[in-house]
Amino acid sequence: MDISEVRHRIVATADELYNAKGIQSVGMDELRTAAGVSLKKLYQEFPSKSSIVMAVLERRHESWTDGLDAAVRQASGPRAKLLAIFDYLAGWFCQDSFRGCGFINSFAELGAVSPEVAEYARKHKESFQEYVAGLAGDAGAPPYLAPQLSILAEGAQTTAAIAGSPEAAGQARQAAEVLIQAALGRVASTVPAAVVQ
Amino acid sequence: MDISEVRHRIVATADELYNAKGIQSVGMDELRTAAGVSLKKLYQEFPSKSSIVMAVLERRHESWTDGLDAAVRQASGPRAKLLAIFDYLAGWFCQDSFRGCGFINSFAELGAVSPEVAEYARKHKESFQEYVAGLAGDAGAPPYLAPQLSILAEGAQTTAAIAGSPEAAGQARQAAEVLIQAALGRVASTVPAAVVQ
DNA sequence: CGAAGTAGAGAACGATCGTTCTCTCTCTGT
DNA sequence: ACAGAGAGAGAACGATCGTTCTCTACTTCG
Structure with a gap:
């Protein structure tokens, strides 16, 4: 599935960034750029930043x-x-x-x-x-x-x-x-x- | 000294708030209100938030x-x-x-x-x-x-x-x-x- | 009594945040 | 070839942040 591949890349990138700089220090735009996804796709996969955080914790x-x-x-x-x-x-x-x-x-x-x-x-x-x-x-x-x-x-x-x-x-x-x-x-x-x- | 009494109250209040809610979650305005100090006096005592953070750590x-x-x-x-x-x-x-x-x-x-x-x-x-x-x-x-x-x-x-x-x-x-x-x-x-x- | 300096309250500013919207472009089906 | 749906890029929005500025009122001294 393409969709879950994008999801995975978002979560993996968020994991790296959150680990390196802390969660609150990493904005959605930085995550978007690092993961190479459009902002639209990002919010298509996750309704909010906090849902990304929970996915990272999982x-x-x-x-x-x-x-x-x-x-x-x-x-x-x-x-x-x-x-x-x-x-x-x-x-x-x-x-x-x-x-x-x-x-x-x-x-x-x-x-x-x-x-x-x-x-x-x-x-x-x-x-x-x-x-x-x-x-x-x-x-x-x-x-x-x-x-x-x-x-x-x-x-x-x-x-x-x-x-x-x-x-x-x-x-x-x-x-x-x-x-x-x-x-x-x-x-x-x-x-x-x-x-x- | 009056000055150091204000300093002490600011740092003590910041310590409480930062402990209870995390540092980044507490804004200068909340600290100002809780400590009962004017924003001017706050910045008169400390040049920046990060200097308050360091004072709290001390x-x-x-x-x-x-x-x-x-x-x-x-x-x-x-x-x-x-x-x-x-x-x-x-x-x-x-x-x-x-x-x-x-x-x-x-x-x-x-x-x-x-x-x-x-x-x-x-x-x-x-x-x-x-x-x-x-x-x-x-x-x-x-x-x-x-x-x-x-x-x-x-x-x-x-x-x-x-x-x-x-x-x-x-x-x-x-x-x-x-x-x-x-x-x-x-x-x-x-x-x-x-x-x- | 009046002038001047000081302190307080909070409006204002620029930056940045999370989130949404718009506009353009590219594919696809007939 | 062309209409329409979908995706990408990023502008825009409202909120909030740290920080500064303004305005008002009070105190203090001649």
């Missing part, structure tokens, strides 16, 4: 989910799968285009003024937490581990974004190793309780 | 630093001081006005378009990390502990903001206990290496 959610899941599936063993989250973050942070989590950013920019955006960001984070909880459950971890790892992942994202360096991923990963070890050590009962580093 | 930095330091000083013992960070977060998250870290938010909103804001946010986070490193050093912890705790604190802030609930503070605190125990366990050599929970 795209980001899929991209995040797919990328994370691919990284996790590639890892073998439940502990490795939990740590794969942080390897995925490390790869992301090293991209030139990385400017922080798009949901945190859009929530910061529009969450107070747009209930849709706030709600979508909340659901995205919730789905991530549930995903981590699933992995932690597979590893036989007690329920408190998953929120701890989720918080580490969130912190790594904002730290890396503001510092402009990817090292937070490795630091979060090391912390995750300790937390996983502490939470699972009991279960893997014969192993000595904790080995630092 | 105010936030002081407020954060003072509040955190007070909470930490109140705790006794190096481990308790490290954990006091998360108790301070818990208190903050429970305030109605809490809408996430003002530096993360302003970075997300303006970081890409305003180098001043991006740089100030970076320095603020850097100073927090150094502060944590100082506390961790006092506790005799190895150098990797401080970044881990800083990342936890960052993650708790964004998680609590987006979820709209303060529970992330407690979860981060529990994780911090585990990380501190793991990092210091060796040093407090006679104590069993790790005790979960």
